[in-house]
Amino acid sequence: MIGIRSVTKTFGALTALDDVSLDIADGTFLSLVGPSGSGKSTLLDLLGGLTTPTSGEILIDGEPVRGPGLDRGVVFQQYALFPWRTARTNVEFGLEGGPLGKRQRAERAREYLALVGLSGFEDRYPHELSGGMKQRVAIARSLAYDPAVLLMDEPFAALDAQTREQLQEELLRIWRRTGKTIVFITHGIDEAVYLGQQVAVLTSRPGRLKAVVDVDLGDRTGDVRSGPEFGRQRHRLWELLHDEVRKAAEHERSAAR
């Protein structure tokens, strides 16, 4: 379980996150939405242990986070693959220095590349792969060392609509199969509703937790996006976000003046 306890994060005079508290149960798929500048990525960095809160604390299974670790995996929007490594050795990256031998690492990498549908692409370099395939490799890399939590920072934002939809479906499949806790940042309402069991909404700067909405779409079979329930959930979120997006835009305008 992830416990975010009254977390505030400031950068100089700027308050990115203001007194955010949120519990995320094990195995939950949580979407995190908010206008730009609402501190979504900051919250993810905090969960990943890449920065420390100015005040408050973050607990994972009761233990405060004291830096990055292999119990959490991070997936970035821009893939962050090592260009000098092949798909397979990229996936092996997080396993190196661990208990597995060389052959076992290769085996594990192959297994996870297969999980994300990339069998046969093991020896390709990142520049030989499409954007969607790169993100699959990145997901496989984060899953390979079996973290309990997967932190995803707008991972599908740079992909075309069709690839994005395909990857969303696969992510749900992987989530069901592995039972990971997933915290998924997005600025797309549709994506948040389609993926998340829960959607947490952050306010515009400073980022505060505005609401946590439960989404119940059954098992999401077929074309759920055009069903009435999806539309209803989507609209609820839209209303929650609308004000915040307007506020954020006003803020940006006045800052630019």
Place this chain on the structure above:
Amino acid sequence: MTTTLEAPTVHTRLTDPPPKPRRFRKQLTRAVHASAAVVLFVLLWELVPRFVLDEGTRTFLPPLSEDLQALWDLALDGELADHLLASVGRSAAGFAIAVAVAVPLGLLIGWYRPVARFLQPLLELARNTAALALLPVFTLLLGIGELSKVSLVVYACVWPVLLNTIAGVNTVDPLLVKAARSLGLSSPRLFRKVILPSAVPTVFTGIRMAASYSILVLVAAEMVGAKAGLGYLINTSQVNFQIQQMYAGIIAVSVLGVLVNSGFVVLERRFSTWRPKEKP
């Protein structure tokens, strides 16, 4: 729920060559195109002295064939090999020392940003001080023997390697560093597994530049107080009015330079196979 996976489509067909005859013709056109300028230059060098220049000027700029004849004679009596060996020995020694010193130093400086910021202006100054401008200084301090020549090569080679190594370490994609840090990598492992491999191509570009410089600078250095070497050959030939032999030396130098550079280009490509290929 449909979870059948469609095999991801590869966007570029890497293995699909265009029909053969067209490819051959394309390569031929490209080869002609690439060598046209050199062929033209060779023809001019041969024909202009023969048919255009008057007797007096022709003495100082003989047709290419005569220079090549002189080069052939030098090669046959073993003299060319002696000079070549002397030059390559000095270049290689200076180059090797420079690389051995500058790569580790550059990694160190690049890794500690404040040190890099502190030293950068001085390094820029040193790099932009032409090595040959310092030849008299080297001669004064180290005499006219091997030491001053090799030192000069070291000096000329250190800067491109050092600056490229620093740049290579400094320009590592911060996202890759972040990704590695998110995996809990310690600093030494981060350096070894991310910084170093990511810097290799940039470092190697510096090494290739240094290899070129090592020859360029050395030839000039050999014109002062040497008893062998291609620079010495060019200089004494000029003094002794063996004009063809002088050009033979010049040709030897430029061929050597081209060979060294293209050798390093091949090596460089081998070290950076992971970079997207540049379109020819």
